[in-house]
Amino acid sequence: MLDIRWIRENPQALAAALEKRGWSAEDSLSTVEDLISKDEARRDHVTELQQKQERRNQASKEIGNAMRSGDMALAERLKGEVGEIKTFVQNGEARERELDQVLEAALAVIPNVPLDGVPEGKNEHDNVEVRRVGEPSRSNSAKEHWEIGEAMGLMDFERAAKLSGSRFTVLKGQLARLERALGQFMLDLHTTEHGYTEVQPPLMVRDDVLFGTNQLPKFEEDLFFVPHGDGRLGLIPTAEVPLTNLVAKEILDAKNLPLRYTALTPCFRSEAGSAGKDTRGMLRQHQFYKVELVSITDENSSIDEHERMTACAEEVLKRLGLPYRTVVLCTGDMGFGARKTYDIEVWLPGQNAYREISSCSVCGDFQARRMDARYRPIPEDGQGRVLPRFVHTLNGSGVAVGRALIAVMENYQNDDGSVTIPEVLRPYMGGLDRIGAN
The missing domain is CATH 1.10.287.40 (Serine-tRNA synthetase, tRNA binding domain)
Known part of the structure; x- marks a missing residue:
């Protein structure tokens, strides 16, 4: 706000x-x-x-x-x-x-003000590429992830539809294990090397929590709700919601900043505005897993923290050996609460295209005003007390687990229909080096 x-x-x-x-x-x-x-x-x-x-x-x-x-x-x-x-x-x-x-x-319905230097534009076509890492593989014979998974007998959309309708997936066997391995690998990387504290937050939150991270009131149609007492609770669309709100209505000590949190959670989105988009496969789902990164900083550190967070998310793709590019979103394509956003787009050979796998945003004090989250700066002379100021918040995917699974399947597919497992994931797979037909 x-x-x-x-x-x-x-x-x-x-x-x-x-x-x-x-x-x-x-x-x-x-x-x-x-x-x-x-x-x-x-x-x-x-x-x-x-x-x-x-x-x-x-x-x-x-x-x-x-x-x-x-x-x-x-x-x-x-x-x-x-x-x-x-x-x-x-x-x-x-x-x-x-x-x-x-x-x-x-x-509450006014979006955040873009930072100076964010490219002006109307939509994704006006985004600006910052860097490109890895060499994309191009082949007319490359299959899409859903073709690979169904041929293995480990990815089932028909049974998922029988259970829940469209935009759901059933993963089985070693493919389900591979998705779990990806999430565990990301958590271990961010907690042991990047300094994030792992959190297991609630998956259902109150309206005021959703308001704090600007899902409400503007994006209510994108959320799922369940009755609770005389009211309701919302299923989290991203762990950004509970992680950021951990500091709501608090005054933090500046010496304890930045706070860095990470969580692996399921996420729930109605995809209300995506009718007709990515209807095949599991690229756009009502339920998916994601490793989220959240930082709480003072006003002087948030820009540097944004670069750091983006680098942490990129490191996941580097370790997995996946080609990607990073773009800075133009003013017309940024999210409602962001002042600046980097999107990391992974290469998908089956689509012969880069697709978003992470979005890292700095929000300034926009969310903090909605949450009433503040910090007390350290006095310049080391004495007295300084009036509290609003914290700055940042969030990013570190990264979307389902989309990472898609990227691994398509980039590591073999002519015989199997998928080679990236070396960094093999310890999580009991030493297995490839997945074949079930």
Whole structure:
């Protein structure tokens, strides 16, 4: 969530940022004007409340003076005025809460402001390649992962559909073990070499938690919910949600930053906006596993942490021997809460294309304002206390396990229909060096 004070002081900057994200000039300007209007209404009301309260305090003193001087008529009139002010203040406090909620609801659907230097553009075609690692294999005979898996008898979409409908997969035997091996390998790499703390978070969270990482209210249709008590809980679309919210409503000590968390969890997404996209295979699923990376930093470290996190995710693909490229997303293709995003795209020979396998974003204090997550800086002179500031948050895939499985299957496929297991995964596979037909 953006700071309304910053918006008030920089209306043109916000309007320009919204235009960079693909909003029309008219919508950008009217949105900014509406936000400022709502803020002015709230501030005017708060000012009036304060003036009424000051008058009540003054009138209360005047009542005492009138009674001491014996002017009971004046005292009674003043008592009547105080009573009216008391009623106004009681109603006014409720109105203040209402105006706060109106402003917060309007701010909640405004996207983050891109960092300077993020390329301007409308969609994925305007993203800019930063680097390319590994040599893509190109072959007209390369098969897609679902062809390989079904031929092995280890990937079953028909039975998954019988159980749950479309966009689900049943993995069996050594292919199921290979997916598990990928997740364990990633966790071990990030915890033992990259300094992340492993967490096993809840898979169902409250609405305020989903609000904190900006899934709600804007992306409610992409979520799955289950009834819980008198309300509901949302199935996590990514472990970013619970990991980032670990620091919600807290004031952290700056000396303990950065905090780095990782988790291997199933993720649940309705894919509401992906009708007709990637309908074959397991590239786009309602349920999938992902290793998530989350960092909580101070405001001066988040940019460097973004580069570090991206390198940690890239290292997974390097160890697996998978060709990939890293692109910086343009302003029109970035996620709602991001200020800058790197996408890592792995090469899939079966599709003869690079496809996203990780997205690493720096969000600044956008999520922290929604979560009320702050830290107390260390005083420059080492003494006294400094007012708390909002933390900066980052998140990235380290990486999507199902897509890593797809990439391994397609890049390590053999002419006989088997799949060679990358060396780094063999200890997790009991020394097995390839998977063949079931």
